[in-house]
Amino acid sequence: MPCPRCSAxxxxxxxxxxxxxxxxxxxxxxxxxxxxxxxxAGRGLFAKSNINKGEIVxxxxxxxxxxxxxxxxxxxxxxxxxxxxxxxxxxxxxxxNKTVAGMANRAPKGxxxxxxxxxxxxxxxxxxxxxxxxxxxxxxxxxxL
Numbered sequence: 001m002p003c004p005r006c007s008a009x010x011x012x013x014x015x016x017x018x019x020x021x022x023x024x025x026x027x028x029x030x031x032x033x034x035x036x037x038x039x040x041a042g043r044g045l046f047a048k049s050n051i052n053k054g055e056i057v058x059x060x061x062x063x064x065x066x067x068x069x070x071x072x073x074x075x076x077x078x079x080x081x082x083x084x085x086x087x088x089x090x091x092x093x094x095x096x097n098k099t100v101a102g103m104a105n106r107a108p109k110g111x112x113x114x115x116x117x118x119x120x121x122x123x124x125x126x127x128x129x130x131x132x133x134x135x136x137x138x139x140x141x142x143x144x145l
Contacts, residue, residue: 021062045104051129058101061121063093086121107136
């Protein structure tokens with residue numbers, strides 16, 4: 001799948017000319033998210049600026065696509081930590097250079113996820129998020145360590 005063109009507008013009102021997979025649907029300059037050390041584990045996804053409810057912040061479909069057999073092998077090894085199922089396709093975004101979607105951790109016990117995975121593979125804010133807040137995503141019923 002080719003990387004999409006950044007969906008942001010420049011200061012002059014024209015569409016940005018960059019293409020991006022990693023920060024899709026926006027390029028690194030216009031993205032509303034950033035990766036930095038997580039408050040939960042390893043790296044996490046954080047709001048770089050305020051994010052509105054319903055805003056698309058990432059896209060799993062640019063991560064590495066894997067087979068069900070590869071997923072089973074990863075589960076046996078305990079490495080299936082950032083695999084998302086989108087329709088019948090499986091995407092592994094752990095340590096992916098292709099997308100930041102997999103950097104969102106699952107919310108710790110007692111906290112709520114503020115992102116949701118759509119059937120399209122895009123990751124959407126399920127509530128307004130303030131700049132600096134860590135973003136949490138439920139990977140769905142197929143997610144297991």
